[in-house]
Amino acid sequence: MKLSRKSHCKINLLLNVVGQSDDGFHELEMLMLPVPIFDRLDFELANSGIGLTCNQPGIPTDSGNLAWRAAESFASKAGITDGVRIHLEKTIQAEGGLGGGSGNAAATLLALNELHGQALGQATLHELAAELGSDVPFFLQSQTAVARGRGEMIEPVAPLAALDGKSLLLVRPGFGVPTPWAYQALAKFPEAKSRPPGQADELARRLANGTLTEAADAFYNSLEAPVFNKFPLLKLMREHALANGAEAALMCGSGSTIFAICPDAATAESLNRATESAFGQQSLVQTASLPGDFPKVKSTTASP
């Protein structure tokens, strides 16, 4: 049995750290937007074991890869002894704050569940996803959502009409930011944890009912404080985007990608050229039209 799935990425229009729990994790409220830039995963059932290959060197193909771990936790929870071969075609860059690995993990859970006749229910899949990583539950679905808790409590919101027809530019410099470091470094920036909760809902409401320009000042990411302090280039890139046509710009998750939302594709293209001439060629520049097309059922092919 074979199956192929696409797995998308995300940006956080808002990431507000509102507390810290005893296990050291931070309590968050986030407004998360699915972004139509896709990795592809091909699955084939095998006799035993988990095999993973990837088109990109440098991406782990063992238990260091979230897709591999998702396959392992699925098999163990569902009591399945069959193996699986997975091939991962990566487009989304790692350590960019785009949730690429989390999306791969969620796609793996969904694909294996389909290949094994829906062996696990939605609640169990959600539980497994949350154990794999804070962002993984968001990727079990493909709607814009407010996420709370560690990120695992997902509440889809009304479509953000203010983003319709906009163009997204993602610029990732040649370095990544490890997520654990970004959260750890936040301890030195108490003011970045002092905004009251309620802002994700408020931004969702403004983007559903008003214009992007009116809502742009409400985009916020607590992790910009520690990350911009260590990597001032990222702050300059965000300011440059806002001064060169972007209606909103922010760091994605824990970085290092900066996203810019432009009124149209031509503005995104001219911002791309301006960014390159100001900062040199970046390791990844990608564009997408919003809101994007996400298949309700993510499976693209299924054959016996």
Ligand code: C5P
């Ligand atoms: O859940 P995930 O594995 O993506 O988290 C990576 C790291 O980011 C965690 O080990 C933790 O240090 C930090 N984190 C956090 N609070 C969250 C999510 C992640 O402190 N809500």
